[in-house]
Amino acid sequence: MTIIYLFVSPSGRAYAGRHTCQHEGWPRRGSGALPSGYRGSGKLWANVTRRHGPAIRWIILRRFGPDAARADIDAAERRAIRLARVMWGERCVNVLEGGEGSTRADALRMWSCPEFAEKVRAAHADPKSKAKMGAAAKAYWSEPEARARRSEPEFRAKISAATKACAQTPERAAQLAAALAYRWSPEGRAKVAAKRARNKALRAMEEQQ
Structure with a gap:
């Protein structure tokens, strides 16, 4: 089933x-506010949930069965977000309008912006930023509800859309083409073979211990 929910901290x-x-997901599977343990998504709301945890109040605004039309679910989510923005104003942390969430079109718009692309590249090139992002990602994905969320269709669809959109930018397409060409070059093949040999040797050592 699909539910439309509202969280208030x-x-x-x-x-x-x-x-x-799924019905078997109720009762709790994680530490979020909903009975299933789900705690919402998005960086801004994630910060709120880390701060307040179980003190967050929740209400289910609407339920949809497995045969519900996607358009009806999208429309209901958009109405819920508009309602939250009217009632809480700037304290509503929803960034997108709802519906399909972060779609391929949304990701393409972001990556086509030179300022956004440059900001992301600069962050990934800075050792301090890389270390900070790595630590945050490790802490997030170590939580049970985050690991369970990876298998959810809506989450997988968002990741797929963002990845495909990023790959279609001219710069990223050139990088992928260069990486693929190197992978199948004599030097690239030799590097892969050496890595496999090292891994095989390490596994053999572990089995002997």
């Missing part, structure tokens, strides 16, 4: 969205 922050889950 003790500090007055609000977040509306949708979540698809």
